[in-house]
Amino acid sequence: MAVPLLDLKAQYATIKEQILKEFSEIADSQYFILGPKVEKLEKEVAAYCHSNFAVGVTSGSDALIISLMVEGIGPGDEVITTPFTFFATVGAIVRVGATPVFADIDPVTYNIDPSKIEEKITARTKAIIPVHLFGQSADMDPIMEIAKKHNLIVIEDACQAIGAEYKGRRVGSIGDYGCFSFFPSKNLGCFGDGGMVTCNDPEKAKLLKIFRNHGQSGTYMHDYVGGNFRLDALQAGILSVKLPHLDSWSEARQHNAAEYDRLFAEAGLLDKVSLPKKAAYPVRHIYNQYCIEVADGKRDALVAHLRGIGIGCAVYYPLSLHLQHCFAALGGKEGDYPVSEKATGRIMALPIYPESTTAQRKEVVDAIAAFLK
Numbered sequence: 001m002a003v004p005l006l007d008l009k010a011q012y013a014t015i016k017e018q019i020l021k022e023f024s025e026i027a028d029s030q031y032f033i034l035g036p037k038v039e040k041l042e043k044e045v046a047a048y049c050h051s052n053f054a055v056g057v058t059s060g061s062d063a064l065i066i067s068l069m070v071e072g073i074g075p076g077d078e079v080i081t082t083p084f085t086f087f088a089t090v091g092a093i094v095r096v097g098a099t100p101v102f103a104d105i106d107p108v109t110y111n112i113d114p115s116k117i118e119e120k121i122t123a124r125t126k127a128i129i130p131v132h133l134f135g136q137s138a139d140m141d142p143i144m145e146i147a148k149k150h151n152l153i154v155i156e157d158a159c160q161a162i163g164a165e166y167k168g169r170r171v172g173s174i175g176d177y178g179c180f181s182f183f184p185s186k187n188l189g190c191f192g193d194g195g196m197v198t199c200n201d202p203e204k205a206k207l208l209k210i211f212r213n214h215g216q217s218g219t220y221m222h223d224y225v226g227g228n229f230r231l232d233a234l235q236a237g238i239l240s241v242k243l244p245h246l247d248s249w250s251e252a253r254q255h256n257a258a259e260y261d262r263l264f265a266e267a268g269l270l271d272k273v274s275l276p277k278k279a280a281y282p283v284r285h286i287y288n289q290y291c292i293e294v295a296d297g298k299r300d301a302l303v304a305h306l307r308g309i310g311i312g313c314a315v316y317y318p319l320s321l322h323l324q325h326c327f328a329a330l331g332g333k334e335g336d337y338p339v340s341e342k343a344t345g346r347i348m349a350l351p352i353y354p355e356s357t358t359a360q361r362k363e364v365v366d367a368i369a370a371f372l373k
Contacts, residue, residue: 003351003360005312006185010355011249015241022237029233034213037233041240042196048243049162049178050170051198053205056231057212060159060181063195064092064129066229067155067177070207073098073126080120081129081157082112083321083332084340089131089157090321100330101125102322104337108277110291110347111138113339118146127153132161132171134316135187135253135288139281140166140174147175155179159195162188163250165284172198182239187253187288188246194235252354253287259358260290260350263365272372274346289316290352298372299346305371311364314349 012019026037038056046054057063073079075097081089083102093100103116112130128147130138140156147154154175158164162180164171172178182194197208207224210217215226261275274293278285294302299315306313320340322332334341350364 001360001363002310003312003356003363005314005349005351006353007355008184008189010353015245018241019238022241023234026234026237032233033230035233037236037240038231041231041236041243044240044243045180045196046198048170048246049180049198050173051178052200053202053208054196054198055205055208055212056236057195057197057208057229058231059193060157060179060183060195061088061092062227062229063159063179063181063197064088064155064157065095066208066211066227067179067197068092068096068098068127069211069226070204071127071153071176073153076124077126078122078124079127079129080117080125082131082133082340083337084110084317084343085131085133085157085321086159086317087321087324088159089129090327093129094327098126099124100321100327102332102337102340104339105343106139107339107343109136109138109279110134110343111136112143114139114142114146117143118150121146121150121152125150125152127155129155129157130175131157131159132164134276134291135161135164135286136279137161137164137166137171137283139279140169140171141281144174153177159183160186160288161286162186163246163284164286165282167282173200176201176204182235187250187286188239188242190235190238190242192232192235194231194239196231249354250286253290253352254285256352256354256356256361257285257287257290259361260352260365263361264292267365267369269365269369269372273368287352289314289349291316291347291349293343293346294348294372295346297345299348302368302371303348306364306367309367311367312351316347316349318344320344 159181178198211226212229215224
């Protein structure tokens with residue numbers, strides 16, 4: 001049985017008529033950028049994320065960039081973040097001219113380890129960007145305490161974690177900014193690129209709207225040098241259709257994760273692979289990915305084997321960011337962040353999309369068992 005890593009067609013089939021209706025309405029209106037559809041989605045996402053405001057932007061990457069821009073973070077400034085994340089987190093810091101400073105990760109959640117942050121703070125530090133990786137929240141209370149102590153901005157990279165919770169609070173509502181991606185493969189994905197920034201401060205929300213439109217406060221009047229970060233109405237309309245389904249989709253992912261846990265245990269594989277672990281603090285994990293660790297240098301061979309028999313899988317992430325060639329000027333070297341480096345050699349993601357079946361998950365686990373035993 002072929003098992004795809006993700007099957008977006010299965011989800012689309014359940015909402016096709018609503019999506020086509022949105023297409024028709026937007027085509028009839030000829031209102032394609034910002035406008036009523038975007039404003040509607042912004043209100044819906046703000047309410048869903050328990051934030052006062054939400055501002056639609058072009059992508060999750062641009063959500064990070066615009067948050068840094070609004071805070072005036074740039075050359076000479078430092079931003080502390082994790083070396084174990086998608087490139088865009090660190091790319092955004094570099095693109096505004098600031099310097100990324102890494103703190104190693106927690107071995108359970110793979111999120112930034114709060115106990116490693118304070119030692120990285122200097123007089124040039126301006127912000128912390130914790131990433132809620134794979135759909136599980138970072139440990140935000142100690143991060144916020146450190147930020148308050150040192151007068152730092154906190155930008156939550158929640159691009160993989162819309163709807164995730166930390167001690168009953170939705171991610172994106174805890175820091176100064178929350179950044180979300182609506183890339184098609186996310187739990188809430190559009191039909192291209194799209195993103196959102198949440199915040200609770202009305203002045204920050206006002207500036208986000210100014211900066212997303214070339215820094216324009218009035219027609220052709222520019223108080224700032226912003227960018228073209230405007231969300232398309234088409235993407236907003238699609239997301240408004242999908243958002244009411246998000247909790248049920250996340251619950252299906254949670255069910256699928258629990259079933260994987262059971263199947264791996266029944267297959268006697270718990271000494272061969274390490275399963276995803278929940279944090280010690282209360283969380284709502286929404287499983288943007290279900291990642292296992294494979295020890296003894298067998299991960300890459302297992303990935304190749306599964307792909308060879310038609311089972312989708314992926315490596316998140318194969319190289320810690322401090323070792324990426326484009327960041328060589330930062331002086332990172334092997335051994336600097338051992339927990340992150342260990343994870344890059346072991347982690348792989350398995351299919352967990354909501355519409356996947358028990359039979360498909362059994363196929364995946366049986367194939368892994370056959371290879372590893």
